[in-house]
Amino acid sequence: MKTMFKFRNLLTAVAGLMVTSGMVSCSKDDPAPTVRNIVQLAQTDTTLSILVSAVSKAGLATTLSTTSNLTVFAPTNAAFRAAGYPQTVIDALTPAQVTSILTPILTYHVVGATVSSSAVPASDTVKTLNGKNIYASRNANGVFVNGIAVTAADLTASNGVVHKIGGVLVPPTKTIAQIVIDDPANFSLLLTAVSKAGLADALLGPGKFTVFAPTNAAFGATPFNTADAINAADATAVGNIVKAHVIGTSVFASDLINGATAPTLNAGQTLTISLPAAVKITGSANPASAVSAANIVATNGVVHVIDRVIL
Numbered sequence: 446m447k448t449m450f451k452f453r454n455l456l457t458a459v460a461g462l463m464v465t466s467g468m469v470s471c472s473k474d475d476p477a478p479t480v481r482n483i484v485q486l487a488q489t490d491t492t493l494s495i496l497v498s499a500v501s502k503a504g505l506a507t508t509l510s511t512t513s514n515l516t517v518f519a520p521t522n523a524a525f526r527a528a529g530y531p532q533t534v535i536d537a538l539t540p541a542q543v544t545s546i547l548t549p550i551l552t553y554h555v556v557g558a559t560v561s562s563s564a565v566p567a568s569d570t571v572k573t574l575n576g577k578n579i580y581a582s583r584n585a586n587g588v589f590v591n592g593i594a595v596t597a598a599d600l601t602a603s604n605g606v607v608h609k610i611g612g613v614l615v616p617p618t619k620t621i622a623q624i625v626i627d628d629p630a631n632f633s634l635l636l637t638a639v640s641k642a643g644l645a646d647a648l649l650g651p652g653k654f655t656v657f658a659p660t661n662a663a664f665g666a667t668p669f670n671t672a673d674a675i676n677a678a679d680a681t682a683v684g685n686i687v688k689a690h691v692i693g694t695s696v697f698a699s700d701l702i703n704g705a706t707a708p709t710l711n712a713g714q715t716l717t718i719s720l721p722a723a724v725k726i727t728g729s730a731n732p733a734s735a736v737s738a739a740n741i742v743a744t745n746g747v748v749h750v751i752d753r754v755i756l
Contacts, residue, residue: 480603483517484510487607495525499535503548509555515605516556518579518590520613528613549575553616559605562588562598568694570653577616577744580653580695585702590614592697592740592747621656621743622648631750634664637672642684644691654746655692655707657716657724657734659754667754685711689726689755695746698722698739716755724755731756 484506487493496519500506509515525531538547553575560571560581565588570578581590588595593612600607622645625632635658639645648654669675675683688710696707706715706727715727722736738750 480601482510482604483515483602483607486600486602487517487519490609492521492523493519493609495522495530495532495535496520498532499525499530499547499551502535502538503543503551505548505551509604511604512557513604514557514559516558516560517605517607518554518556518595518610518614519607520554520610521596524610524612528615530613549616550613553577553579553614561606562595562608568653568696568700570695575616578653579614580697580742580747582695582697582700584700586699589697589699591742592699594699615742617742617744619743620649620745621654621748624741624743624748625658631660632658634661634669634672634675635659637675638664638669638683638687641675641678641680642687643680644684644687648691648745650745652693652745653695655694655696656746656748657690657736657751657755658748659690659734659751660737663734663752663754667756669754686754686756689714689716690751692716697747698736698749722749724751726755729756 481489484497484500487497487500500509509517520528525535535547553573555574556571556579557574562583565581565583567584568580568582571581573579579590580592582588588598588608590610591614593610593614595608596611597609600609619627622639625636625639625648629636639648648656664670669678669683669686691710692707693710701718701720701722703718703720705718707718708715716724717727718724719733722739723733724736725731725733732753734751734753734755736749737752741748741750
């Protein structure tokens, strides 16, 4: 009897070891774990309830449930509220407003490919279902889209992936040049300098530029303090000054790393970044230019307003 008792104890111990070590497989009759589609995944997250409601209001639930290989950058409820879209506003939108406002915003958050957080490039443009580009980046600070942080990444769905973000992405409607043109009170002298340098067409065209934009007050502290002074100056000299303010890729405030350098459109010239948010020509003895307004998104890049002309 003692021998039989010991043998049973041994069998029990071995069985327990097999279970805890994963050696025992599930029965073929056990149900497989359910993988939810993007909409179902969002419905299980109480912090995404406004997004779920907005998607339903815009008639996009079927698209986001059945279309394969999607990436959704999903604003949280707090993000919608901060952007002026609490649930009450979403509920009150008219059909015309849904078409003109809500649907363009929602489709601007969706990419027609599955992109994990580890696959986000250091800096690049990605076309959305809206047809316009978002600007994605990954650096030591995290993963960002249009400078807005991903707060929870790689939520896997059956038809793609969801990344929760802390802000609402608003589709840009103007190029960098149009932003400058439409604000003469701040940028008329910059526009004159850009035109003198022959760069207006470049900043109107496609691209992913970053422009550090000095205000009229910033130009006022230089010899180029009037339109006449800029137009009377040597075109090459003005061109070199303007090019020092332009980086040929999109750089948002979230991408600024203290001490990092970035090449300008002036061949061989770089800008050095200093935090919290300032730039200067690498090696220059002049004071740095502080960013006073950041992350103004354009269809072809981003604008940061600065308080001093970069010289």
